[in-house]
Amino acid sequence: MLRKFAFIAVFVAGAAFAQQSEAPPIEVDVVGGVNAAMAIAVPPLATPRNVTTSAGDTGPLGSQMAAVIAGNLRSSGVFVPVGPQGLRGYPYHEAAAPAYQQWRGTGASALVTGFVEARPDGRLTVGCYLYDVTAGRELTRQGYVVAPNEWRRAAHRCSDAIYARLSGQSGYFDTRVVYVAETGPKTNRVKRIAIMDSDGTNHRYLTEGRATVLTPRFSPDGRRLVYMSYAGRRPRVWLLDIASGQERPLVPGPAMTFAPRFSPDGRQIVFSMAVNGNSDIYVVDADGYGQPRQLTTAPGADTSPSFSPDGRRIVFESDRSGTQQLYVMNSDGSGQRRITFTSGARYASPVWSPRGDLIAFTRIGGGSFRVGVMTPSGSGERLLTNSWQDEGPSWAPNGEFVMFHRTEHGSGRSALYAVSIQGGAERRLATPQDGSDPSWSPLQN
Amino acid sequence: MRKTMTVAMAVVALTMAGCQRRTIVQDPILPPAQEAPPMVAPDPLDSELDLVELPAAQAALIAQAGSDTVYFGTDEHMLDMAARTTLAAQARWLLANPAVRASIEGHADERGTREYNLALGERRANAARDFLMAQGVPAHRLTVISWGKERPVAPGAYEAAWAQNRRAATVIVR
Numbered sequence: 001m002l003r004k005f006a007f008i009a010v011f012v013a014g015a016a017f018a019q020q021s022e023a024p025p026i027e028v029d030v031v032g033g034v035n036a037a038m039a040i041a042v043p044p045l046a047t048p049r050n051v052t053t054s055a056g057d058t059g060p061l062g063s064q065m066a067a068v069i070a071g072n073l074r075s076s077g078v079f080v081p082v083g084p085q086g087l088r089g090y091p092y093h094e095a096a097a098p099a100y101q102q103w104r105g106t107g108a109s110a111l112v113t114g115f116v117e118a119r120p121d122g123r124l125t126v127g128c129y130l131y132d133v134t135a136g137r138e139l140t141r142q143g144y145v146v147a148p149n150e151w152r153r154a155a156h157r158c159s160d161a162i163y164a165r166l167s168g169q170s171g172y173f174d175t176r177v178v179y180v181a182e183t184g185p186k187t188n189r190v191k192r193i194a195i196m197d198s199d200g201t202n203h204r205y206l207t208e209g210r211a212t213v214l215t216p217r218f219s220p221d222g223r224r225l226v227y228m229s230y231a232g233r234r235p236r237v238w239l240l241d242i243a244s245g246q247e248r249p250l251v252p253g254p255a256m257t258f259a260p261r262f263s264p265d266g267r268q269i270v271f272s273m274a275v276n277g278n279s280d281i282y283v284v285d286a287d288g289y290g291q292p293r294q295l296t297t298a299p300g301a302d303t304s305p306s307f308s309p310d311g312r313r314i315v316f317e318s319d320r321s322g323t324q325q326l327y328v329m330n331s332d333g334s335g336q337r338r339i340t341f342t343s344g345a346r347y348a349s350p351v352w353s354p355r356g357d358l359i360a361f362t363r364i365g366g367g368s369f370r371v372g373v374m375t376p377s378g379s380g381e382r383l384l385t386n387s388w389q390d391e392g393p394s395w396a397p398n399g400e401f402v403m404f405h406r407t408e409h410g411s412g413r414s415a416l417y418a419v420s421i422q423g424g425a426e427r428r429l430a431t432p433q434d435g436s437d438p439s440w441s442p443l444q445n
Numbered sequence: 446m447r448k449t450m451t452v453a454m455a456v457v458a459l460t461m462a463g464c465q466r467r468t469i470v471q472d473p474i475l476p477p478a479q480e481a482p483p484m485v486a487p488d489p490l491d492s493e494l495d496l497v498e499l500p501a502a503q504a505a506l507i508a509q510a511g512s513d514t515v516y517f518g519t520d521e522h523m524l525d526m527a528a529r530t531t532l533a534a535q536a537r538w539l540l541a542n543p544a545v546r547a548s549i550e551g552h553a554d555e556r557g558t559r560e561y562n563l564a565l566g567e568r569r570a571n572a573a574r575d576f577l578m579a580q581g582v583p584a585h586r587l588t589v590i591s592w593g594k595e596r597p598v599a600p601g602a603y604e605a606a607w608a609q610n611r612r613a614a615t616v617i618v619r
Contacts, residue, residue: 186600212595214559228563232495233548233618235563235590254494256567256590259560272564274591277522277571279564301564317561324561348558362558369558391558410602412555437559 037080038166041108041133042070043087045126046095051118055148058116058124062089065126068155069112069162071199072173076163077424082108095127100136109134112162116151124148128158130165140165152201153444160443172396173198176441177403178216178225179416181205182434186412191436193227195242198440200430206240215392215437216240219262219286222441226250226260226269226286237271239286251284251292259303262286263331264311270295272303281305281316283331295333306351306359307331308376315339315350315359315376326350326361328376339378349392352376354442355399358421362391362404371404373421384419385426397442403429405436496548496588502617505542510534515573517611519554522568524576532573535615536580543586548616549574551591554607559593566591566613573613588618 045062055061066084073079087106090098095113103111111131119125123145130139142161144154153174160171181194193216196203206225207213216227225240237250237257250269251257260271263283270283273292279301282292296302298320305316315328321338324346329336340347346364353359358373363383371390372383389407396403396418403418406426416435419426429435507513513535515528524532539547551570553562570589578584599606 187597189595191595214593214595230592230595233498233590234494234496235592254588256563258563272560274564274567274589277568277575279567301561301568303560303564304558319561324558348561364558367556389555407555412600412602 037078038110039106039108040073040079040081040110040112040162040166041087041103041106042066042073042081042083042112044084044089045114045116046090046092047116048092049118053118053122053124053148055151058118061124061148061151062114062116065114065116065151065155065158066112068152068199069159072156072159073162075199075418075427077420077427078163078167082106095129096141098129098131098133100131100133103131103133110139110162110166112158114158119145122148124151124154126151126154126158128154128161130162152197152199156197156199167400169400170398171443172398172401172440174444175397176218176222176444177416177429177438178206178218178441179405179431179435179438180213180216181431182414182436183209189412193225193240194431194435196431203432206242206245215259215439217261217394217439218441220264220266220442222444224262224266224286225439226262226271228258228260237269239269252289259305261306263307264309270305270307270314272305279303281314281333293333295329295331296336298336304349308352309354309356313352313376315352317348317350324348324364326359326378339374339376341378342381351393351395353395353399354397357399360393360395360402360421362393371402371419373402382421382423384421384423385417390417392437394438394440396440403438403440405438407436496590496616496618499545499617499619502542502545506535506538506615506617509538509541513616514612514614516608517569517613519556519607519611520565521611522565522572524572528573529576532576532615533580536577536582539577539582539586540580545617546586546588546619547577547582548588548590548618549577549613550616551589551613552596552610553591553594554610555594555597555602556607557594562593563591566593569611569613573615577615 044066047058047062050057050059070081073081095115111133114128117125126144128142146154156174159173163171175198178195181192182189184190190209191212192209193206193213211229211231214228216225229238235256237260238247240247256274258272260269268283269286272279273282281296281302282294284290284292300320302318305314317324318327325338326340326347327338348362350359350361360373363370369389369391370383371385371393374381387406388409390404393402393404401418405414406417407414414434414436416429416438417426512531515531549570551566553565574587574589597610599609
């Protein structure tokens, strides 16, 4: 496993330790999305002694980590980071005892400090501190021990701690994204599954591009993918172990299977199977070749199923009424009921939020696709994007952001975007090639 | 096109006669099978499930039937008169060439969402397959798949292009 290592939280130095996490969150109106973004100073992390490691010297690493933290916080749309460029460094001992008066001069109301220290065992200890500059008090502190080449993950963890402390939501930076990388002309696209960190680094391909692949989706532990492949000209769902590269068809035989997703406990996969012009929803054990159980029987296209986080319900789309609409059923197939009724609108590709409070979807109407959210009862619909074709939402593990892909009119070129469910501008994710069908991983362990 | 047809038909004739003296193309149509294709579910990893295209036989089908493709209205899977005429001609060719199998492959235009289009393409392919079967082509010689919106033939983003992409193609396979 490429990224397998123990992440050890350690106590960071400082006598004020007992005070951590006692203070209430300072005022950041994430939920309302009304307040201006918060200015937060992120100067270069300090080092007690500049030591050369396999990932570079600890001094420069401190600057690089601060840049990763600042980039993450900026991408959330909640913060306006100041630094690390243009901010002075500080001595090691000030990481745990900042000179508040000086930082107030930057105009920032919060401050991130920390340190990078080479350990005798070759690893790094990374400290991460967050302060309320205005009130002059510590808000949280974290420490991590990582292999030098995993320093980015320490920076992501630190970012998550800061985001969580200031927003009251759990973090989402220490995650990965799997998607379909696309090249070639519109009439002959080459599609490969690619995986990267949520900030676009550590990018690599998981399939070679000989067979068209679609809709890769993470297992809840982030270690496996379920996806659709045209290998052998047979469109079927496949299961892939990311670390070993081992893969197999989900169910035996040549039947066309598609639209797969894991259950929240990772033990089942729900998917569509097309038989004689009729697509229905089935569920099967993720391990072994169990017999699929059929959950829907309506004539027409029943597809894009997605479990609720408690595993008790499934949202899906069906055109049984004549047009694509969203339905919710119990996970045994009982109690199917339609939840979308907006006149003139069709709805597709629903995905249940990991918090359970919302369902993200693609709304089709007026010749375009837009991504939005609604409650599981179908109320409170809000559209988050407005373009020619925005489709295929996937949730961040904290349920605060949705990733999707946008296709350009005419060229058919596609790219990945993320948007806050509170609204605001969507953010494009940099990928080496065009991208579609993103799936956001859970927080890594 | 005329020339392609002649060559391809010659291959069919030669192969049917069991005469392998001249190899004109790389994908000769197999001689008629003595036994029906195995219908037991093979091992899921078995590459026997793979479908391999036969370009020469495809050219022969197109030459004889006029087209290997039929077209559909938006969100439709009904076969219109033109589609029925084309499929009837395809069925005649398939019945005259009992050694080959066909993959009936449904497609959708880009204005549908990905997974819905997969279902829609399968519905279209199935409509074409049902018609071929009604013309007497045995079910075991026909498989159905859907490409959804993954393989448009016309790249444009306007109705004339979309109309070309809403289709079911009969692909001759081994």
